[in-house]
Amino acid sequence: MLNYKLIYFDGRGFGEPARQLFHLAGVPFEDIRVSFEELIPGKQSESWLEMKEKTPFGRIPVLTMDGFELAQLAAINRYLAKKFGYAGRDSEEEARVDAIVDEFKDYMECFRPYTYGQRAGKSEEELKKIHDEVFVPVKNKFLNSVDRILKNNKSGYLVGNGLTWADLVVADHLHTLDNIKELDDVSWLNLKKYQEMIYSLPELKSHIDTRPKREILDMNIFQSIYWQFCLDFPQYYYSKQLFLSVHIIIPNPSKYYFLFPMNFVYENLVLFIMISMDTMHYHHLIYLFCAHFISKHVLSQNVMLENADKWRESVILLELLLRPLRNFRMESNIEREAEKERKRKYDGVKGGADTPIRKTPYLSMPTYKLTYFDVRGYAEPARILFHLAGVPFEDKRITHGDGTWEKLKDKTPFGQVPVLSVDGFDIPQSAAIVRYLAIKFGYAGKTPEEQAWADAIVDQFKDFMASFRQLIMAQRGGKSAEEIAKISSEVAIPARDSYFKIINGLLEKSKSGYLVGNSLTFADLVVVENITTLEKNQFFTASEHPKLVALREKVYAIPAIKNWVATRPDTQF
Known part of the structure; x- marks a missing residue:
């Protein structure tokens, strides 16, 4: 432990x-x-x-x-x-x-x-x-x-x-x-x-x-089913490498909470599925879950285990990967009669099933709508994630002064934007939105520890912005030059310097050039967009922070981001 x-x-x-x-x-x-x-x-x-x-x-x-x-x-x-x-x-x-x-x-x-x-x-x-x-x-x-x-x-x-x-x-x-x-x-x-x-x-x-x-x-809120499988898979070696980084936890917090030894993970792939078996819509749930598990890694190196009652992504990925997965086979290690009966029902996981058998209806991709003001601001990392993933979305922009925001404000969950709507389900708060999309699209971090560090960096950014916002509000509120200078020198500048010291320290230790791990995360997007905004408002001097500039150049050079940055509206904030 x-x-x-x-x-x-x-x-x-x-x-x-x-x-x-x-x-x-x-x-x-x-x-x-x-x-x-x-x-x-x-x-x-x-x-x-x-x-x-x-x-x-x-x-x-x-x-x-x-x-x-x-x-x-x-x-x-x-x-x-x-x-x-x-x-x-x-x-x-x-x-x-x-x-x-x-x-x-x-x-x-x-x-x-x-x-x-x-x-x-x-x-x-x-x-x-x-x-x-x-x-x-x-x-x-x-x-x-x-x-x-x-x-x-x-x-x-x-x-x-x-x-x-x-x-x-x-x-x-x-x-x-x-x-x-x-x-x-x-x-x-x-x-x-x-x-x-x-x-x-x-x-x-x-x-x-x-x-x-x-x-x-207690994870006992919903029914859990405990399955053990071994893989008979041509790409066994590759899947083994993928499973090495996956932490799978026994679903019983009152008795156990430890990670399986790594060799156990890939030799006996333990999948606990949090869904009631009454839902016959997921007739081939076990097979789909395994296909989803591997395909998520193949496509994005994402190590997040999603709950099994959200299968839009799984079905889409299964369609995309149908051909390379035709040799995918599984054989159950479970010998008990009750488990054999379950296995018999789920013919998609029978030993020797060389071709995936799927009767689950094809589900379309979710419809996304992102609502924010007509600026980059807090919504820009989310927009970038959509472009990175190649996922279409409605980019609804509110123009200041035309009365749209006044009509919309009371309809939002917290009376503010951004708001992300996913098939009508509303998610407020910029950090919650970008984290949700990063997990969906594979940019949240490869392990729970990397995800936690990406979260910590974004939380540190939010702490800095709370201080920086005081300066912006003073400027917009018609405060005197003396008051603005006082807030700048006593609040905003110390907060900025502390924030930059932390980010530069992380980059000093990074071997990849990214803030977390060896690949892009949503923390990189948040920090890069922030320094762009600060620079446009004379609050960031590029020559003083070469590592931050190098991070921005690295992120903006990614083809999907480069294309978006070249064509997006250029705004001060």
Whole structure:
């Protein structure tokens, strides 16, 4: 079993959902807590300063696993949630979870000034002004969004019909709001009941009852089927190499959570399929899953295992690869009579089935529509991913000032864009959208660890943009030149320099020239588009950052991206 170590402050805060995930999964971990007294300016302990210097981004939380380090709270929680079965049951649910957490992070940018003001000893008058004019409007907007989601989802959870890490993030924050009397209004009664329901879950309750009180302002949801197959496949050696990088987990978090030895993975390919066998539409599900598994690697080197109730991609890939897969054969190792009967029903996996037998209806490719303003902005990495994958999409652009946005705003999930519609299913929040598409198209990272690092880099970008946005809003809001200069020198420039230091540090260590692993990920697209925007706004000097420029040139030289960049609308933002 992996040795997990979580480093965070001596309070709940952003580290608490990760702690709760460990307790939910029954996985032991070392809970290292840094005392707040060690952080007081001028009195910072040597141990804290030394620890801080060694963290990936100069901050905590940090999760370590046998030497592998991961920073950024959302990346850590997402990584653990996927490991332990609380990320969502399919890619659409995962995207919805991501969107809710991203919305929470945006809201927290307005919650933070209020808590910081309390700690800084601001006067009652100043605190009331921050509370009433900054915090309360944004709090109400966020809580109303959460309340609406809960009322629309009959399960009582935020996403799907089971617990996800979005519930942990939101419920823990509701607990904080309740402690500071911000949920006393009768309007939030439904949210208080929801928070109490999450906290009453047996796996969480024992942890919550015994955790330190200090404050900082079962995969059994669906039926699993366990199959073991050996491959009789002409390209055995190639498939063996592909399976080496795949981590397959036994679906029983209460008893087991370890990775199979690598030789077991390719010699006894273990596929657990999360779908009810009542759905006879998937008559050849086992065969399709195996064909999908190999074809995803052949086409994109993607190592993500998708849940088996999403088969559009599988059927399309099977059609494309029908000819090279004609020699694909499988023989079951399972001897029990019940398993033999299942095998008999699924004639596509009979030993000696030299030609794939498929009666599943052909399903068309999803219809994608991306809605954003008529600029590059936060939607551009998603547009690039569509062009990289060669997947058609409707690029709906909103022009400022023509009244379109005012009519559309209330119809969006969170009252903002971008929004990606997939056959009518709406996904808000730019990071959730680009992550969803990257997973679909094979640009999310080749392993769970690479995916987590891509997430961490994008989260770091979002932290920087929260500071940079203050400068943009000051410029657009008609602030005086003196005020703008103050925000630039005290907020935006330090945040930019810290961000560039981190990105340059990653590129220094990279042997491939990419930010993560040895191939392009969505993190590269986000960073490259950001430096292009900063350069257009005189906030990036190319000569000072040759490695960032080299990354941009490398990414923009990819043929599909090069063609798009040459023809896309050229905008300042």
